[in-house]
Amino acid sequence: xxxxxxxxxxxxxxxxxxxxxRTGTLRTAHGVIDTPAFMPVGTQGVVKALTPRDLRxxxxxxxxxxxxxxxxxxxxxxxxxxxxLHRFMGWSGPLATDSGxxxxxxxxxxxxxxxDGVSFRSHLDGRxxxxxxxxxxxxxxxxxxxxxxxxxxxxxxxxxxxxxxxxMERTLRWARRSRERFxxxxxxxxxGGEAMTTPAQAQFGVVQGxxxxxxxxxxxxxxxxxxxxxxxxxxxxVGEPPAVMYETAGLTAAGLPADRPRYLMGIGMPDDLxxxxxxxxDLFDCVLPTRNARNGQLFTSRGPLSIKGxxxxxxxxxxxxxxxxxxxxxxxxxxxxxLHVAREMTAATLNTLHNLHFYLDTMRRMREAIAxxxxxxxxxxxxxAYSRRPRHExxxx
Amino acid sequence: xxxxxxxxxxxxxxxxxxxxxRTGTLRTAHGVIDTPAFMPVGTQGVVKALTPRDLRxxxxxxxxxxxxxxxxxxxxxxxxxxxxLHRFMGWSGPLATDSGxxxxxxxxxxxxxxxDGVSFRSHLDGRxxxxxxxxxxxxxxxxxxxxxxxxxxxxxxxxxxxxxxxxMERTLRWARRSRERFxxxxxxxxxGGEAMTTPAQAQFGVVQGxxxxxxxxxxxxxxxxxxxxxxxxxxxxVGEPPAVMYETAGLTAAGLPADRPRYLMGIGMPDDLxxxxxxxxDLFDCVLPTRNARNGQLFTSRGPLSIKGxxxxxxxxxxxxxxxxxxxxxxxxxxxxxLHVAREMTAATLNTLHNLHFYLDTMRRMREAIAxxxxxxxxxxxxxAYSRRPRHExxxx
Numbered sequence: 001x002x003x004x005x006x007x008x009x010x011x012x013x014x015x016x017x018x019x020x021x022r023t024g025t026l027r028t029a030h031g032v033i034d035t036p037a038f039m040p041v042g043t044q045g046v047v048k049a050l051t052p053r054d055l056r057x058x059x060x061x062x063x064x065x066x067x068x069x070x071x072x073x074x075x076x077x078x079x080x081x082x083x084x085l086h087r088f089m090g091w092s093g094p095l096a097t098d099s100g101x102x103x104x105x106x107x108x109x110x111x112x113x114x115x116d117g118v119s120f121r122s123h124l125d126g127r128x129x130x131x132x133x134x135x136x137x138x139x140x141x142x143x144x145x146x147x148x149x150x151x152x153x154x155x156x157x158x159x160x161x162x163x164x165x166x167x168m169e170r171t172l173r174w175a176r177r178s179r180e181r182f183x184x185x186x187x188x189x190x191x192g193g194e195a196m197t198t199p200a201q202a203q204f205g206v207v208q209g210x211x212x213x214x215x216x217x218x219x220x221x222x223x224x225x226x227x228x229x230x231x232x233x234x235x236x237x238v239g240e241p242p243a244v245m246y247e248t249a250g251l252t253a254a255g256l257p258a259d260r261p262r263y264l265m266g267i268g269m270p271d272d273l274x275x276x277x278x279x280x281x282d283l284f285d286c287v288l289p290t291r292n293a294r295n296g297q298l299f300t301s302r303g304p305l306s307i308k309g310x311x312x313x314x315x316x317x318x319x320x321x322x323x324x325x326x327x328x329x330x331x332x333x334x335x336x337x338x339l340h341v342a343r344e345m346t347a348a349t350l351n352t353l354h355n356l357h358f359y360l361d362t363m364r365r366m367r368e369a370i371a372x373x374x375x376x377x378x379x380x381x382x383x384x385a386y387s388r389r390p391r392h393e394x395x396x397x
Numbered sequence: 398x399x400x401x402x403x404x405x406x407x408x409x410x411x412x413x414x415x416x417x418x419r420t421g422t423l424r425t426a427h428g429v430i431d432t433p434a435f436m437p438v439g440t441q442g443v444v445k446a447l448t449p450r451d452l453r454x455x456x457x458x459x460x461x462x463x464x465x466x467x468x469x470x471x472x473x474x475x476x477x478x479x480x481x482l483h484r485f486m487g488w489s490g491p492l493a494t495d496s497g498x499x500x501x502x503x504x505x506x507x508x509x510x511x512x513d514g515v516s517f518r519s520h521l522d523g524r525x526x527x528x529x530x531x532x533x534x535x536x537x538x539x540x541x542x543x544x545x546x547x548x549x550x551x552x553x554x555x556x557x558x559x560x561x562x563x564x565m566e567r568t569l570r571w572a573r574r575s576r577e578r579f580x581x582x583x584x585x586x587x588x589g590g591e592a593m594t595t596p597a598q599a600q601f602g603v604v605q606g607x608x609x610x611x612x613x614x615x616x617x618x619x620x621x622x623x624x625x626x627x628x629x630x631x632x633x634x635v636g637e638p639p640a641v642m643y644e645t646a647g648l649t650a651a652g653l654p655a656d657r658p659r660y661l662m663g664i665g666m667p668d669d670l671x672x673x674x675x676x677x678x679d680l681f682d683c684v685l686p687t688r689n690a691r692n693g694q695l696f697t698s699r700g701p702l703s704i705k706g707x708x709x710x711x712x713x714x715x716x717x718x719x720x721x722x723x724x725x726x727x728x729x730x731x732x733x734x735x736l737h738v739a740r741e742m743t744a745a746t747l748n749t750l751h752n753l754h755f756y757l758d759t760m761r762r763m764r765e766a767i768a769x770x771x772x773x774x775x776x777x778x779x780x781x782a783y784s785r786r787p788r789h790e791x792x793x794x
Binding site: 044045046047048049050051052053073074078081082088089090313314316326330331332334335338339341342344345346348349350 | 471485711
């Protein structure tokens with residue numbers, strides 16, 4: 001039993017493989033993450049409509065916060081003065097932050113990219129802000145999440161191979177600068193005497209390259225050459241067909257070292273998780289379970305169920321008869337529909353609890369299937385039951 | 398040890414008196430309520446931003462839902478078909494409902510009152526609805542709360558003595574009809590064979606009479622003559638000065654039988670609770686702790702604190718250093734301000750948990766003070782510490 005120790009208290013160990021799928025243990029200064037793992041998104045330092053004890057209750061082991069949002073409000077320096085993001089948001093478990101890149105690139109006309117970094121205007125008050133590989137690293141060091149990301153450019157889809165190539169090269173140059181800055185912090189040579197709030201922080205390098213296998217291969221090899229603590233697969237689920245996403249994620253994962261965690265950023269639908277765990281991915285984050293909960297969509301073992309419809313008005317069954325979450329144990333579809341129609345905030349809470357439970361329970365079932373060498377059996381059974389098309393009534397209801 | 402048994406499983410026992418203040422035990426089919434008690438308001442069948450387990454956690458023993466809102470959506474018949482409001486909303490403890498009168502009278506131009514009842518248009522879709530003493534009773538029987546209210550007219554303030562007298566007389570006529578209808582249900586002679594979902598339901602008669610002592614006296618005597626299971630004091634906190642409210646509540650309470658619960662409807666501020674417990678009130682409900690929480694106002698032992706202000710941006714202290722609620726044990730003013738400014742729903746949840754804890758803990762402290770014969774000491778200490786003026790910083794912070 002060993003961990004790839006890249007810094008005190010951070011380490012990763014693959015515990016079992018089944019085909020390309022694997023289970024592992026990701027150790028951080030704030031606790032252990034069993035992989036494959038799903039990270040609920042807490043954009044502004046809170047998972048919307050939940051409290052930290054709700055997150056514990058649904059079995060969350062790690063939360064991902066957004067660097068872009070926290071940088072703008074309340075600001076990374078303010079969070080650092082509060083003792084870091086864990087303490088600020090009352091979450092004592094592992095935390096991850098993204099690099100801010102994805103949100104910045106989504107700003108469209110409000111941002112301009114040059115080779116040194118990105119300038120943009122805050123969506124809150126229009127004030128100009130600049131992010132570079134160095135400053136994105138600094139912000140994440142100040143926030144103090146256990147898992148941080150190198151600053152990358154998210155290649156749009158579609159992109160020509162030339163465009164994707166230029167973008168991938170820029171991400172590589174930024175990866176080098178992000179890594180240098182991070183190692184300077186780790187060595188106590190950055191921040192002008194400012195200490196890291198979380199000394200065992202890990203930094204992920206981000207692989208880009210669009211949907212072009214050759215570019216993905218180069219990006220993976222060169223990024224791995226910079227010896228990050230772990231690796232993320234970026235630039236997917238931006239419009240490409242699912243089959244292309246699966247294939248690209250799979251070949252990128254195959255090009256990453258087996259002894260480091262692999263994080264597929266911003267993915268995905270429940271069936272996406274199953275298909276990319278099958279291809280060797282260890283970590284995920286996505287706003288779907290939380291955002292769709294607020295819009296009245298509940299994920300179930302048979303597919304997404306819209307709770308808004310009049311068909312549920314007198315339905316005394318729980319959303320998912322197979323589910324053991326707080327919501328399904330205590331409330332009917334009729335009540336959840338009433339709360340949604342009446343625009344009650346508690347609707348968002350109960351739906352979010354259910355959706356996160358479904359996501360986290362699906363991860364748990366995958367870990368068990370891998371551990372018992374039966375992942376392929378699980379995968380087939382999952383797809384037989386699950387349909388990704390949202391419905392007002394579940395099949396076989 | 399005895400209970401005034403007015404129906405199977407319903408009963409009230411005064412356990413201790415201290416001046417006019419008293420502690421008691423109110424027994425219902427869904428559990429016991431220790432009085433003096435505060436009932437959080439769950440307007441649409443949910444206490445906004447909370448789940449039933451949150452309510453248990455803050456120590457709520459009973460919740461009040463609004464007949465007017467539930468009648469319009471999802472409808473009393475639908476709730477009855479779900480097995481009643483307890484089951485529908487997942488709250489297994491005691492429930493109360495108001496008569497719908499107060500909300501209907503608040504509709505202003507959208508309602509017209511005649512001696513038989515009130516016609517109004519739904520604020521949701523404009524459809525015409527009619528409430529009478531009989532139908533308001535039927536709706537509450539179908540919802541199935543443990544504590545229900547006779548249909549009354551809330552006398553406006555100011556009102557001449559003649560106006561208040563006419564209104565009080567109408568409430569008395571409606572009280573008689575409400576009681577007759579309720580007893581018909583209890584005897585199995587109403588509802589066309591429909592069974593009561595909560596057989597031990599109690600019905601409160603409502604005393605009106607504005608701020609006119611003579612009218613209050615008549616109203617109390619005549620209402621008590623109808624032999625309700627318990628009594629409510631209505632028509633207060635509608636604009637009259639606090640001192641007048643206290644005096645009117647006190648003399649009305651004194652005119653009610655000592656062996657029945659006394660409920661002061663829609664009251665109030667924390668100091669109002671202390672002053673009217675001192676005058677013999679047992680039960681309260683009010684939207685203040687929950688509504689003000691959503692607006693960023695936190696009640697503390699020193700008064701209401703506005704969490705919005707920039708003064709809290711870097712304040713690592715809990716909202717109320719004397720408080721042991723989940724919010725105060727885990728989150729700083731800085732974080733709560735961030736959540737409020739960022740319009741996160743979790744702000745409403747955490748603020749509501751705190752405010753309800755403060756209200757319910759104040760009730761608990763009053764019960765303890767009465768039980769030890771030290772209510773006057775508590776009352777003086779409470780007023781020394783508490784200022785009802787909302788502030789951005791607490792005194793002696």
